[in-house]
Amino acid sequence: MEWLTSLGNAVQNPATYIDALTLGSIYALIAVGYTMVYGIIKLINFAHGEIIMLGTYIGLLAVNTLNVPIVLAILIAMLACAAIGAILDWTAYLPLRRSLPKAEILSIIGLVGGAALLIAYFTTGEAGDSMATAHRLVLGFLAVVLLMLLVSTLADLLGWFGSPRNNVKSDRLAALITAIGMSLCLQTMAHLLWSAKYESFPTAAAKIFDSKLIAQTTEGLVFRWNPFGPPLIDAVPVLLWKELVTWVAMLVLMIVLLVIVQRTKIGKAMRACALDQQTAWLMGINVNHVIAFTFMIGSAMAAVAGILYSVKVGGNIYPRMGYYPGVIAFAAAVLGGIGTIKGAVLGGLIIGFTEAFGGAVAQQYDKAFAFGLMVIFILFRPWGILGRKEAKRA
Amino acid sequence: MSKDAKSEVVLELDNVRSGYGRMEVLRGISLHVCRGEVVCLIGANGAGKSTTLNTVCGLVRVRSGEVRLFGENTADFTRDRLVRNGLSQVPEGRKLFSDMTVQENLELGAYLRKDKDGIARDREHVYSLFPVLRERSHQMAGSLSGGEQQMCAIARALMSRPKILLLDEPSLGLAPILVKQIFQILETLKDEGRTVFLVEQNARMALSMADRGYVLQTGNLVREGPGRELLEDEEVRKAYLGK
Ligand SMILES: Nc1ncnc2c1ncn2[C@@H]1O[C@H](COP(=O)(O)OP(=O)(O)OP(=O)(O)O)[C@@H](O)[C@H]1O
Ligand SMILES: [Mg+2]
Numbered sequence: 001m002e003w004l005t006s007l008g009n010a011v012q013n014p015a016t017y018i019d020a021l022t023l024g025s026i027y028a029l030i031a032v033g034y035t036m037v038y039g040i041i042k043l044i045n046f047a048h049g050e051i052i053m054l055g056t057y058i059g060l061l062a063v064n065t066l067n068v069p070i071v072l073a074i075l076i077a078m079l080a081c082a083a084i085g086a087i088l089d090w091t092a093y094l095p096l097r098r099s100l101p102k103a104e105i106l107s108i109i110g111l112v113g114g115a116a117l118l119i120a121y122f123t124t125g126e127a128g129d130s131m132a133t134a135h136r137l138v139l140g141f142l143a144v145v146l147l148m149l150l151v152s153t154l155a156d157l158l159g160w161f162g163s164p165r166n167n168v169k170s171d172r173l174a175a176l177i178t179a180i181g182m183s184l185c186l187q188t189m190a191h192l193l194w195s196a197k198y199e200s201f202p203t204a205a206a207k208i209f210d211s212k213l214i215a216q217t218t219e220g221l222v223f224r225w226n227p228f229g230p231p232l233i234d235a236v237p238v239l240l241w242k243e244l245v246t247w248v249a250m251l252v253l254m255i256v257l258l259v260i261v262q263r264t265k266i267g268k269a270m271r272a273c274a275l276d277q278q279t280a281w282l283m284g285i286n287v288n289h290v291i292a293f294t295f296m297i298g299s300a301m302a303a304v305a306g307i308l309y310s311v312k313v314g315g316n317i318y319p320r321m322g323y324y325p326g327v328i329a330f331a332a333a334v335l336g337g338i339g340t341i342k343g344a345v346l347g348g349l350i351i352g353f354t355e356a357f358g359g360a361v362a363q364q365y366d367k368a369f370a371f372g373l374m375v376i377f378i379l380f381r382p383w384g385i386l387g388r389k390e391a392k393r394a
Numbered sequence: 395m396s397k398d399a400k401s402e403v404v405l406e407l408d409n410v411r412s413g414y415g416r417m418e419v420l421r422g423i424s425l426h427v428c429r430g431e432v433v434c435l436i437g438a439n440g441a442g443k444s445t446t447l448n449t450v451c452g453l454v455r456v457r458s459g460e461v462r463l464f465g466e467n468t469a470d471f472t473r474d475r476l477v478r479n480g481l482s483q484v485p486e487g488r489k490l491f492s493d494m495t496v497q498e499n500l501e502l503g504a505y506l507r508k509d510k511d512g513i514a515r516d517r518e519h520v521y522s523l524f525p526v527l528r529e530r531s532h533q534m535a536g537s538l539s540g541g542e543q544q545m546c547a548i549a550r551a552l553m554s555r556p557k558i559l560l561l562d563e564p565s566l567g568l569a570p571i572l573v574k575q576i577f578q579i580l581e582t583l584k585d586e587g588r589t590v591f592l593v594e595q596n597a598r599m600a601l602s603m604a605d606r607g608y609v610l611q612t613g614n615l616v617r618e619g620p621g622r623e624l625l626e627d628e629e630v631r632k633a634y635l636g637k
Contacts, residue, residue, distance in 0.1 A: 265505070272491050272502050278453060279489040284477030284506040284554065 003361045010360030014238065017356075022243045022312060024352020025250035029305035030329030031336065031344035032257065033298025039274045039339035040294050041097070042172055046179040047088060048302060049326025050186035055081040055303025056310050056317050057194060063205045070205050070307070077303040085299025086292045092182045094288060096175050190319035200315035209242035209311050246308045253301060254345055260297070261341060270294060274339070305329075328355070328367060331374035337387020346385060401428040402464075404558045404589050405450065405481075409459035412449045419445045421613040422459065427558060427591050432584045434592040434600040434621065436634055437610035443593040444486050446610070447562050451476055451483050464557075478506055480557030484564060486593075488547040492536025496527055496546055499535050503553030513553070520549040523579060541572040548579065558589045565596050577603060597634040601625045609634070 010016040030052060037045045055077040062073040203210070211227040215235030224232065227241050261267040272280045273290045280287050309325055310317050328351060336347025351370045358369030383389045406426040413419040419442045427433045437443050448454045450461055452473040461468045463479055471479075482503075491499055500520065504513045521528040524545040530538060535546055544564055551559055564580070565573040577599050583590060584603065594600035601607050601621040609617035609630060617630060624630050 265501075268494070268498055268502060269505065271494060275491045275493055276489060279485060279491070280502075281453075281473040282451060282477070282483050282485060282489075283502045283550075284474045285502070286472065286474045 007357065007361050010357055013360075016360055018239060018243055020353040020356030021349070022246045022352070023355055024349035025246045026305045026309050026312070026325065026348075027329045027332045027351050028250055028345040028348025029253065029301045029308075030325055031333040031348045032254070032341055033302050034330050034333040035336070035338050035341060035344040036270075036294050036298050038333070040270065040291055041093070041175070043093065043175045043179060044330070045295075045298075046176075046326075047092075047182040047186055048298070048330075049322030050183050050190070051081055051085060051088075051299045051302040051322070052306035052309070052325060053190060053319060053322035054084055054186065054306075055299070056306035056321065057190065059303070059307040060199060060201060060317055063201060070201065070209065070311070073205075074304055074307050077307060078300040081299040081303035082296035085295035085297075088182060088299075089292050089295040092178050093175055094291075096178060097288070097291075187319050194319065196319055198315055199317040201311060201317075206242075206311055209240070209245065211241050212237045212239070213241050213244055214239040242308070242311050246312065249304055249308065250345075253304065254341075257297065257301075257341060266290065266293060324367065328370050331370050333384075334374055334382075335377050335384055337384025340384075340386045343384055343386035401430065403427070403462075404429050404464060405591060406462040406465075407446075407450070407459070408462065410449060410461060411457045411459055412445065412454050413457070414445075414454070418457070419613050420449060423610070423613070423615050424459075425608050425615065425618070427589060429557075429589055430587050431605045432580070432590040432592065432603065434594055434604040434607045435610055436594055436597040436600060436607060438634070439595070440612075441610045442613045443610055444562055447483060447486075447560050447591075447593060450560065451481065474506070477554055481560065482551040482554045482556030482558070483560040484547045484551045484562060486562035486566065488543045490535040490538075490543055490546055490550070492534065494535060495532050496535055496538070497531045499546055499550050500527075500553050503550035504555075506554065512555070516553055516555060520552050523552075523582065524549055541568055541575065544568065544572075544576060545579070548576075556588075558591060559583070560591050560593075562593045563595060564592075565594065565599070573599070597630070598625070601630075 030048070033048050033051070034045060037043055037048070058080045059070070059073040059077040062068050062076045063070060066073075066076075068076070200206075208227040211229075212224055212232055212235060213227075215222045215224065215232050215237050217232065217235045221238065222232065222235060259267075261270060269280065269285045269290045270293070272283065272285060273287050277287050280290070305325065306322070310321070329348060332347035332351040333344045334347070335350060336343030336345070338344075351373065354369045354373055355366045359366030377384060403426050407424055409422045409424050411418060411420055411422050423446065425433075425435075435443055435446060445454060449456055450468075452468065452471065456469060463471075463476065463481060466479070468476060491502065494502075500517055501513075504516070507513055521531075526542055527546055527549055530542065535543065538546060548561070548564065551561075561580075564576050568576065573596065580590065580592065581603055592600055592604065601624050604621035606619065607617075607621050607624045608615050609624065617624060617627065619627075625635075
């Protein structure tokens with residue numbers, strides 16, 4: 001009953017709750033991106049994790065080269081990621097929504113795959129260790145391209161391309177595979193640009209975040225409202241500034257998001273597109289613009305999450321960093337009910353708590369608890385906590 | 395008002411062919427709607443009536459021939475540009491945004507407009523046409539009855555202040571008393587001088603109110619003429635009026 005004791009300790013320790021809330025806030029910020037894109041085009045955007053990664057690198061670049069404070073770096077990364085999100089949609093997913101004939105889809109796949117192969121081949125020539133990784137990525141990419149060819153051919157055989165404007169089914173499958181391809185593609189790009197070494201925000205820049213807001217000293221609890229004050233040498237941190245900042249960032253961004261979706265014109269257009277795209281077109285809504293906007297918002301949130309995540313964990317900036325938080329936030333989106341924003345927030349928080357308390361019981365299995373929860377939900381309530389049961393699932 | 399040579403042609407289809415996949419549904423149809431006219435298109439199930447409307451609004455691609463809106467070929471229009479240029483459609487089966495309120499549906503109808511005052515005035519106007527919608531304005535559109543939904547769909551289409559209104563079977567699936575009510579509304583729209591292109595299975599009611607009518611049979615137009623004339627036509631009576 002050792003685990004029961006550790007759980008008991010975790011339950012009595014405020015640090016566990018603080019950790020859970022911080023993780024949960026970060027997952028919520030990421031999950032919102034998955035859920036909004038899914039809500040509007042029914043696509044699980046596997047490249048979302050890579051947006052997290054790019055946002056973090058951009059924040060790091062801003063801090064290192066422009067010497068801006070982290071808060072400003074977060075804003076820069078948000079803007080940059082919004083642009084990247086829109087570009088991702090325009091280049092990778094929009095062509096598929098335009099329902100091109102098979103030949104064109106195939107040629108685009110071939111082109112992207114071929115270009116990635118060439119770049120990877122010529123730029124990883126002499127590197128020693130990183131070559132193995134690059135080769136694995138290239139092989140993975142090849143496999144994806146092959147798979148896409150297979151699926152396209154299969155889709156053609158089954159006649160899914162028969163009616164150009166109504167091939168929803170093949171569109172969704174093709175988009176899904178494209179998303180996986182884009183994820184690998186962006187990872188490879190980051191790998192080539194920044195190589196596979198671990199980086200972190202310089203301590204000077206992260207100072208505000210790492211300083212203690214509430215600490216335990218021999219005299220009791222100490223509040224430190226000035227993060228720039230002299231360090232509290234012997235104090236045990238109870239609450240760090242970065243934790244408070246993460247909570248506040250999540251709360252503020254979610255409120256802004258809900259106001260956008262509920263009250264503004266573009267938000268109403270987003271909901272309309274999520275409900276019925278063809279009718280949205282009839283209203284004069286340019287659905288493609290609305291979808292691009294959705295990608296932009298989700299990607300901006302991912303940038304915030306990425307930077308806060310790497311500040312929280314410390315020293316984890318590398319090309320594949322988006323994978324874990326991405327996959328876990330995806331689990332959170334499914335748990336909360338994919339397609340609903342409130343569900344994503346709720347799911348993110350639940351997963352955060354699961355991971356924090358699970359980790360307190362069995363450190364090495366902290367992520368397994370999150371996935372276990374997702375599996376349980378997929379088995380028994382696939383539409384999630386706040387999602388609605390669909391009449392028929394395609 | 396009907397075939398006045400001077401009146402402006404709003405919508406024109408010139409030998410249009412279109413269809414789905416390998417199937418051709420419209421086999422070269424030509425028709426036109428002038429300003430202030432109510433024109434109806436009747437035909438049996440599967441004749442291609444909805445396909446005609448969907449081709450006009452860009453949902454189905456034109457394969458040959460031209461669709462012209464105010465004389466402009468719409469082939470290169472994005473679909474939102476059609477709405478911008480004055481086209482508005484009440485789709486078959488109403489297609490309301492069911493998880494949004496009646497008021498939000500109306501707001502989406504006015505999506506491309508920026509004139510707040512004008513929008514508010516038009517909302518008052520559609521509420522006066524459909525008083526029940528005012529009562530239900532904060533209710534989810536999906537929770538309305540069939541008749542109310544149809545009214546909401548028409549109201550939504552009017553909110554864009556269209557220069558031509560396309561309606562696809564507004565009486566579909568409604569009880570006779572509601573069908574009568576919907577046609578009364580269409581009469582009102584006609585009296586307001588609106589340009590309407592109406593697709594209907596209820597041939598008798600459609601033809602008796604329309605200025606002109608076209609008869610579509612498996613992708614070909616087989617008759618055209620003033621509504622009253624078609625109503626008297628022997629073959630039309632046999633095929634579509636059940637006598
Ligand atoms: N999305 C589609 N994909 C493939 N075929 C279609 C599609 N929509 C309609 N069709 C076919 O096109 C033909 C014409 O259909 P359309 O909907 O235009 O008929 P309609 O005259 O509106 O009939 P109804 O009175 O039943 O509404 C039918 O044979 C139908 O099966
Ligand atoms: Mg029809």
